Amino acid sequence: MIQLRQLCRDFLVGDQTVHALDHLDLSIDKGEYLSVMGPSGSGKSTLLNMLGLLDKPSAGEYLLNGTATSGLKEEQRASLRGGHIGFVFQSYHLIPRLNARENIELPLVLAGIAPKLRQPRVAELLARLDLIDRAEHIPNQLSGGQRQRVAIGRAIVMEPDLLLADEPTGNLDSKSGLEVITLLEELNAGGITLLVVTHDENVGARARRRLHMIDGAISRDWQTDSA
Amino acid sequence: MIQLRQLCRDFLVGDQTVHALDHLDLSIDKGEYLSVMGPSGSGKSTLLNMLGLLDKPSAGEYLLNGTATSGLKEEQRASLRGGHIGFVFQSYHLIPRLNARENIELPLVLAGIAPKLRQPRVAELLARLDLIDRAEHIPNQLSGGQRQRVAIGRAIVMEPDLLLADEPTGNLDSKSGLEVITLLEELNAGGITLLVVTHDENVGARARRRLHMIDGAISRDWQTDSA
Ligand SMILES: Nc1ncnc2c1ncn2[C@@H]1O[C@H](COP(=O)(O)OP(=O)(O)OP(=O)(O)O)[C@@H](O)[C@H]1O
Ligand SMILES: Nc1ncnc2c1ncn2[C@@H]1O[C@H](COP(=O)(O)OP(=O)(O)OP(=O)(O)O)[C@@H](O)[C@H]1O
Ligand SMILES: [Mg+2]
Ligand SMILES: [Mg+2]
Numbered sequence: 001m002i003q004l005r006q007l008c009r010d011f012l013v014g015d016q017t018v019h020a021l022d023h024l025d026l027s028i029d030k031g032e033y034l035s036v037m038g039p040s041g042s043g044k045s046t047l048l049n050m051l052g053l054l055d056k057p058s059a060g061e062y063l064l065n066g067t068a069t070s071g072l073k074e075e076q077r078a079s080l081r082g083g084h085i086g087f088v089f090q091s092y093h094l095i096p097r098l099n100a101r102e103n104i105e106l107p108l109v110l111a112g113i114a115p116k117l118r119q120p121r122v123a124e125l126l127a128r129l130d131l132i133d134r135a136e137h138i139p140n141q142l143s144g145g146q147r148q149r150v151a152i153g154r155a156i157v158m159e160p161d162l163l164l165a166d167e168p169t170g171n172l173d174s175k176s177g178l179e180v181i182t183l184l185e186e187l188n189a190g191g192i193t194l195l196v197v198t199h200d201e202n203v204g205a206r207a208r209r210r211l212h213m214i215d216g217a218i219s220r221d222w223q224t225d226s227a
Numbered sequence: 228m229i230q231l232r233q234l235c236r237d238f239l240v241g242d243q244t245v246h247a248l249d250h251l252d253l254s255i256d257k258g259e260y261l262s263v264m265g266p267s268g269s270g271k272s273t274l275l276n277m278l279g280l281l282d283k284p285s286a287g288e289y290l291l292n293g294t295a296t297s298g299l300k301e302e303q304r305a306s307l308r309g310g311h312i313g314f315v316f317q318s319y320h321l322i323p324r325l326n327a328r329e330n331i332e333l334p335l336v337l338a339g340i341a342p343k344l345r346q347p348r349v350a351e352l353l354a355r356l357d358l359i360d361r362a363e364h365i366p367n368q369l370s371g372g373q374r375q376r377v378a379i380g381r382a383i384v385m386e387p388d389l390l391l392a393d394e395p396t397g398n399l400d401s402k403s404g405l406e407v408i409t410l411l412e413e414l415n416a417g418g419i420t421l422l423v424v425t426h427d428e429n430v431g432a433r434a435r436r437r438l439h440m441i442d443g444a445i446s447r448d449w450q451t452d453s454a
Binding site: 011013014016037038039040041045090091133134136137141143144145146148149166167170171172173174175176177199201 | 238240241243264265266267268272317318360361363364368370371372373375376393394397398399400401402403404426428
């Protein structure tokens with residue numbers, strides 16, 4: 001489903017070049033469940049932004065279902081992102097003037113789905129994410145972990161083919177964190193390809209396949225015996 | 228040093244009232260080292276905002292060094308915050324147009340401290356926080372964990388009497404997280420009163436005194452045998 005070949009992403013800051021991704025190779029099949037761990041600054045978010053078509057490589061290639069993404073126009077990238085890729089951002093990026101329910105519902109609205117069809121799906125997610133009592137709160141009326149759960153809801157409401165979660169439990173207590181990971185794993189069991197970036201070894205160890213990154217490259221790539 | 232008496236903080240959202248802090252009592256002596264844990268939404272950030280004079284109670288009293296803070300004017304509150312209280316925010320609140328060095332330096336600049344005196348202090352912190360290579364990056368050119376470390380640097384650069392850290396290691400790998408907690412504990416060993424809100428049991432267990440919060444109140448308050 002996904003092939004990254006000698007992928008590079010450089011950032012220029014003043015006269016310094018940061019090699020955020022450094023000749024990275026990676027293959028991911030449909031339906032896989034991977035975790036990605038590594039030191040702060042090792043390139044995990046940059047890798048996820050690349051996979052999510054939010055960023056473009058400086059060199060190398062990203063093939064998505066056999067298509068070379070470098071050849072795609074911006075509308076094609078946007079259409080792939082909107083319809084097929086769900087992204088939980090490390091810093092959430094919620095819409096400040098929309099409440100929890102509206103933030104979660106937004107991808108469905110943008111996809112033109114009718115209110116009657118949206119409502120039950122959003123209600124189910126609000127319940128699963130323990131947000132029913134906070135559905136009408138806007139982001140600055142929510143705790144850090146509540147905002148994180150809204151970001152997760154928005155990423156999964158369209159049941160995307162590919163779900164990219166950047167540290168989805170970092171602001172959650174262990175019980176809420178477990179509920180979230182369980183929910184993401186259910187989606188994976190239903191066929192969604194799942195990548196979870198995390199700093200939590202307990203979370204990382206649950207994946208069937210694990211990656212470690214150092215300095216913009218994959219230093220280890222192994223299968224676990226997780227079910 | 229700190230006394231909270233029957234402290235309440237209510238938020239009104241539509242016709243619903245959220246009791247974010249619910250008749251909370253707490254005494255903290257100078258130089259103590261406490262950790263605060265509890266479920267997402269239990270009131271930890273609200274408690275810290277109260278202690279940091281960023282928010283006011285709906286009822287009850289907060290006595291700081293014997294002074295009733297409810298009687299203070301806004302300039303007195305701002306002066307206490309600027310001079311005596313360091314705050315690591317759960318969502319960092321960095322200044323977008325200032326780079327890492329400038330964000331860390333900002334409290335010293337606001338305090339009127341001369342460049343010659345600022346420079347060595349900031350350089351030392353950049354080194355301790357492993358940010359020397361990123362000193363000229365602005366926040367959107369930094370990883371999540373790098374931003375978190377800048378927020379920590381800014382909170383401690385004035386060596387405040389009271390240091391309030393809201394989930395300071397949530398976006399850090401275990402090695403960077405340990406470096407940060409060690410740095411905060413050194414400041415506490417030097418006399419600074421330290422409160423750390425965390426979801427990480429390993430971090431919470433290091434404090435000499437631990438609080439658990441549930442539904443806006445302190446459910447457990449105990450001394451550990453941490454050195
Ligand atoms: N827009 C940018 N401009 C310059 N440098 C950048 C930019 N974005 C990221 N970087 C740098 O690239 C490196 C990788 O960043 P990335 O955000 O991918 O790290 P990460 O592994 O997600 O870290 P963390 O665990 O702290 O979130 C970092 O050293 C960062 O400073
Ligand atoms: N400005 C506000 N308006 C309305 N409700 C609020 C506001 N700020 C916080 N709350 C509510 O008060 C409760 C406590 O929030 P707080 O941010 O203190 O929780 P927390 O313990 O820090 O949670 P987390 O671990 O998720 O960061 C939450 O249920 C939240 O929804
Ligand atoms: Mg990151
Ligand atoms: Mg909080």
